[in-house]
Amino acid sequence: MKNAKNKIAFKEIEISYRKQYGKLFSALLFQYGSNYINQIEDAIQNTFYKSLKSWKPNQVPKNKENWLFIVARNDLINQIRKETKTVATLPEIKIGSKEESQEDLRLKTILLFASTKNISTRIKVIFVLKNIFGLHIKEINESTLINSDAIYKSISRVKKSFQPNEFARFTQPINIDKNAINIVEEILYAVFNIGFDSFNSKNNSIVNDDICLEALALAKLLFQEYKRKSTSNLIALFCFHIARISSKQDDNELVPFIKQKDNWNMELIKLGFHYMKKPNKLNRYYIEAIITSKHMTTEMFDLDYWNQITELYKLLISITESPIVKVNLCYCLHQAKRTDEAVVFLEQIENQLPENHLYYSLVKANILRKEKTIESGEIINNLLNNVNQEIRRKHIVENILPNL
Amino acid sequence: MKKFLLLLHENIEALENLSPKEMEELGNAHFAWATKLGEKGHLISGDGLQDSTTKISGKDCIIKDGPYIESKEMIGGYYLLQAKNLEIVIELSKDCPCHLWGGTTEIRPIADYEEC
Numbered sequence: 184m185k186n187a188k189n190k191i192a193f194k195e196i197e198i199s200y201r202k203q204y205g206k207l208f209s210a211l212l213f214q215y216g217s218n219y220i221n222q223i224e225d226a227i228q229n230t231f232y233k234s235l236k237s238w239k240p241n242q243v244p245k246n247k248e249n250w251l252f253i254v255a256r257n258d259l260i261n262q263i264r265k266e267t268k269t270v271a272t273l274p275e276i277k278i279g280s281k282e283e284s285q286e287d288l289r290l291k292t293i294l295l296f297a298s299t300k301n302i303s304t305r306i307k308v309i310f311v312l313k314n315i316f317g318l319h320i321k322e323i324n325e326s327t328l329i330n331s332d333a334i335y336k337s338i339s340r341v342k343k344s345f346q347p348n349e350f351a352r353f354t355q356p357i358n359i360d361k362n363a364i365n366i367v368e369e370i371l372y373a374v375f376n377i378g379f380d381s382f383n384s385k386n387n388s389i390v391n392d393d394i395c396l397e398a399l400a401l402a403k404l405l406f407q408e409y410k411r412k413s414t415s416n417l418i419a420l421f422c423f424h425i426a427r428i429s430s431k432q433d434d435n436e437l438v439p440f441i442k443q444k445d446n447w448n449m450e451l452i453k454l455g456f457h458y459m460k461k462p463n464k465l466n467r468y469y470i471e472a473i474i475t476s477k478h479m480t481t482e483m484f485d486l487d488y489w490n491q492i493t494e495l496y497k498l499l500i501s502i503t504e505s506p507i508v509k510v511n512l513c514y515c516l517h518q519a520k521r522t523d524e525a526v527v528f529l530e531q532i533e534n535q536l537p538e539n540h541l542y543y544s545l546v547k548a549n550i551l552r553k554e555k556t557i558e559s560g561e562i563i564n565n566l567l568n569n570v571n572q573e574i575r576r577k578h579i580v581e582n583i584l585p586n587l
Numbered sequence: 588m589k590k591f592l593l594l595l596h597e598n599i600e601a602l603e604n605l606s607p608k609e610m611e612e613l614g615n616a617h618f619a620w621a622t623k624l625g626e627k628g629h630l631i632s633g634d635g636l637q638d639s640t641t642k643i644s645g646k647d648c649i650i651k652d653g654p655y656i657e658s659k660e661m662i663g664g665y666y667l668l669q670a671k672n673l674e675i676v677i678e679l680s681k682d683c684p685c686h687l688w689g690g691t692t693e694i695r696p697i698a699d700y701e702e703c
Contacts, residue, residue: 200607231610232603236635236664240618240625319606393608 198247199393200231204317206248207255209288214256217345219263224314226259233258289315290367290404294359297366302344304366306337308373313338316374316394326377326391364409368417371398371405372468375421379428382541382572389437389574390428399425412460416468422455423475437578440478452479470499489519506535510543517550525550539569545583552586588669590631590697591676597663598689599638599654605688616684624668629679633666660691 204227211223230251244250293315296307309329312318320338324331378394399421406414430446431438455476462469474495481488496512509532516525529547536543544566551559563584570576605613624630638661640653654661664685670676676694683692 198611200611204607227607228603231605231607235602235610235614235617236637238614238618239633240622317607319604319609322606322608 198251199397201317201393202397203248203251204231205289205292205315205397206287207252208314209292210252210286211255211259212292213288215259215263217342219259220342220345222259222262222266226255226262229258230255287404290401290408293367293370293401294363296341297363297370298359299341299344302341304369304373306341307366308370309334309337310341311370312374312377316397318394325382326380364405364411365413367405368402368413368468371402372417372420374398375424379424382575389432389572392425392428395421395425395428412462413466413468415458415460416462416466416472419455419458419460419472420468420475422451422458423472423479426451426455426479432574435574435577437574437582439582441484444479447479452476465498465502467499467503470495470502474499484518486519489515493519493521506532507542510536510546513550514546517546522550522554539565541566541570541575545579548583588671589673589699591668591670591673592695592697593666593668593676593680593683594662594693594695595664595666595683595685596660596691596693597685598659599661599663600659601688601690602663609688613684613687616687620682620684621666624666624679629668629670629676631667631669633664635664636662638663663690 207227207230208223211226212220215223233254234247234251238244293311296310299307309323309327312323312326313320313334318326320331320334323329323334327334329337375395375398378391378398381389381391399418402414402418402421405411406418426448427443427446429448430443455472459469459472459476474492477488477492477495493512493515496508496515499508500512509528513525513528516522516528529550532543544562548559548562548566551562563579567576567579570579602613621630621633638654640661642651642653643649644651666683668676668679670679673694673696680692680694685692
């Protein structure tokens with residue numbers, strides 16, 4: 184029965200298509216400009232489809248990145264030819280030929296998106312998620328809870344905002360102002376957080392670790408380029424969080440924070456401390472890095488501890504309007520037995536988050552548990568009706584519901 | 588040992604709309620499945636097929652080029668397998684990644700009347 188000739192060692196494709204999407208998109212955008220942005224998106228999609236059809240376990244191109252780039256570029260050239268009926272000016276490249284540039288232009292692309300005027304950071308984040316991190320609309324919808332129509336509109340708005348032929352100027356130096364770097368940090372921070380909490384109903388993973396790792400990689404590139412303390416602190420924060428990714432889940436079960444400790448990556452925690460830099464003025468990433476590092480190193484979660492963390496969150500609130508920071512503060516106040524203060528903040532943010540927001544609902548149900556037991560139970564029941572990821576549902580049913 | 592052609596009728600629309608991550612996962616699933624078949628000695632060959640198609644019909648050889656957009660499904664690939672009997676191939680084919688995104692598989696035994 185066994186046929187040695189047919190034996191093939193299993194080897195995965197071993198290339199992240201999400202990462203490649205961003206690299207291909209950036210490279211083609213800088214070569215052909217924003218006039219062809221839709222065609223570039225189609226070319227990349229077609230390329231992945233072609234790889235699916237033609238790559239086999241014993242027949243994978245030696246240089247997969249190069250193969251993807253050449254096929255995508257040829258696909259784009261063919262589309263442009265058909266539309267503009269130009270033939271001579273755009274030569275195709277033979278697969279297997281050596282490509283002249285494998286430069287990673289993702290950071291440069293994000294910096295240019297960040298510099299685009301009259302577009303909100305939220306919309307820029309959506310655009311970066313799609314075109315640099317390779318998420319589809321449905322995945323952005325699942326990750327951000329923003330509805331698909333709004334995502335389509337946001338992306339279309341960004342595309343319209345580009346000047347004709349913008350980006351096709353990679354040979355010219357690009358002047359990036361300080362504000363654009365701030366926005367890139369904000370984008371990477373938002374993207375990381377989206378990756379850190381996956382709500383994809385199709386898989387049982389609660390983290391999109393590839394998104395987190397790429398956000399870290401791009402933050403490192405940003406730091407190498409501009410050497411800013413805020414970027415360094417952002418890297419520190421990412422390191423602390425990534426250190427516990429593998430411990431957040433054990434097979435098909437969520438692991439509570441307190442039980443994760445033995446499986447944390449100590450090297451990454453050390454790296455986190457290495458990148459923490461005291462800033463000249465209050466900085467969000469620095470404070471969050473301090474909070475996270477304290478969570479990961481404290482011996483005791485006692486009242487003193489929660490009061491300290493509460494003060495740090497109050498500092499954060501003074502420099503950011505994020506409702507999630509306020510939810511965190513509510514949680515800490517409740518842990519510090521200052522529930523009355525927590526309730527005041529809860530009321531302030533009620534309308535700032537989507538209905539049945541998972542984290543807000545869990546914190547609110549916990550805070551109301553003793554005083555308003557029925558309301559607390561209703562919150563959890565509503566949540567269970569809306570959570571579409573089995574692993575989270577199971578965690579709520581088995582670990583949270585019995586304690587209400 | 589009998590030979591069987593496993594035709595993959597793929598849901599083109601679903602495949603073309605996969606996200607990069609889903610595309611990567613589907614590719615890996617095919618790799619893993621083909622490797623498993625190879626290790627057990629069932630795999631003779633397999634390929635993905637392009638969407639383009641050309642039909643030649645009749646004695647006058649009328650040529651018609653596709654793809655035909657009216658059909659949602661299209662033969663997107665094949666595996667040539669070998670096994671003692673059809674039942675084994677049916678069991679193996681249940682795990683074919685073609686089914687993950689709305690595709691259908693069809694098993695066609697290769698005609699070998701000497702064995703009848």
